[in-house]
Amino acid sequence: MKRTHLPLNALRVFEVAARHLSFTRAADELAVTPAAVGQQIRALEEMLGVVLFRRLTRNLELTHEAQQALPALQQAFLAFEEAVRQMQAGQSSRVLSIAAPRALVAKWLAARLADYGRLNPDLRFSIAAHEAGEMDFTQANIDLAIHFGGEPQAEGIHGRTLGVERLLTVAAPGQGPGTGTDAPCIAHPLDLETSCVQSALTVADAGLAIDAAAAGLGKTRVPALLAAADLAAGRIIALEEGEAMAGAWWLTAPTPQWRQAKVRALVAFLIG
Template identity: 40%
Template sequence: MAQRLPPLNALKAFEAAARHLSVKAAAEELFVTPGAVSQMLKTLETHLGVRLFERVNRGIHLTPAGRDYLPSIRNAFRQIADATRRVAASTDSGVLTISVTPFFASAWLVPRMKSFQDAHPEIDLQIVTSNALVDFSRSGVDVAIRHGLGRYGGLRSDRVVAVEMVVVAAPSLVERLGLPAGAEDLVRWPHVHDAERKGWSLWFQSNGIEELRAPRGPSFDDSSLLLKAVLGGQGAGLLPAAMVAGEVEGGQLVKLLEETHMEDFAYYLVCPEVTQNDPKIATFREWILGRS
């Protein structure tokens, strides 16, 4: 006889609680009470006959059984989301939802959108601006445009365009450390990083310097937060020149060296591999790569 599956809501509660390591945060995400989440977790543990969480000092931690169980449950939810996306693709309204950073949207995408709409009036673009990374299985986003190295597991990445990058720092930091005479002087500076923590290493390599130490300093997946950290004097930042032009002109930031291009560190069009051949996505990919 086939084994009875656990309740779906209990599995959702387990995945959310395991991801947040917090019953309260899981409850907020699922729009239920913390007590309801705790009860669903207890139901699941009873069904499985094994403890999934340790309750310690008002917090929770996964047991070895919980850590072993989580990847399969997470993958199952992703497969359900991907299958749902594929089935819905044939009957959707023709809207393509694109997640893009506010800077790229205003500086590059929006000024060029009319040519896409003229060529493809059957597709309506819905632009969602965000600096955060996209969870395609949960967000309803079809494609995203992100700045980095374009290396994302399970996702297709196509390089759209590389932009001029500039090294900047707050005047207070420059006053303390002095203006660098060249790229080699910046090795000893504190650095603020993007989420992939690769930008500075690539920048040093492009300037003929093999950085010997691992990247140190805070990192951010939100470029606006990265900029705030640089403005606050936490370290030198490597940012698109057009993004910080106003701050440099206004004196809030100091340009330490001239702009440079790093071909691998670019804006990429990203989508799940399972949906890369969706007609709307393929049409948009062909258009945007033809514009870059």
């Protein structure tokens, strides 16, 4: 059913003027001039074909038609306000939905979300796996997405980078068939141009490659961000200083999500 176009602004002016029975006090509440209030009321009366106020010498009086309609109109504006509150509550809810590659979640993001959660105990996280390329935010209810690659190019999508990334060759300390240049290679999608001569294993992601290297199955080239925790724990060692990667880790979201305080606060924490 086609809805009738409602002059909501004029109806709002009428509701305020009807409460005060004064164009001057209505103008004060609405931060406009009394003349603007009078103009809106006259236009509404013209549109409806109904007189809404009797202009007396020192005050206003509602007509019978206006008195009959006013309670329903006031209830309608209360319903509008409640609907707006519900929409705002959804945007400011204590749940953060994040899409990120599994390896990044396992090797870097989960620990930082745990730290952030301790600072914000009422916050809850929802994590979805997203492995390749930029997130299609039109198809997913996601607050923030993280991907490896270039700066987001899609219209309306903005990003913050975690900084320059390096590709490290890592292996278990003193384990496996060797940790030198002749060690078997563990391949994964983020290392498409491996310098290893032979491949001992191919795995689904860089996180699994790190675990396989730590188990002594060979060496692998992985982004430094993903290897940092295992390097610090001594599970793996770096065989060289690494080389700069063409891409970077990007935290991305559409413009409306960047307006949310919960998204901006989390991004600031992750980057900081």
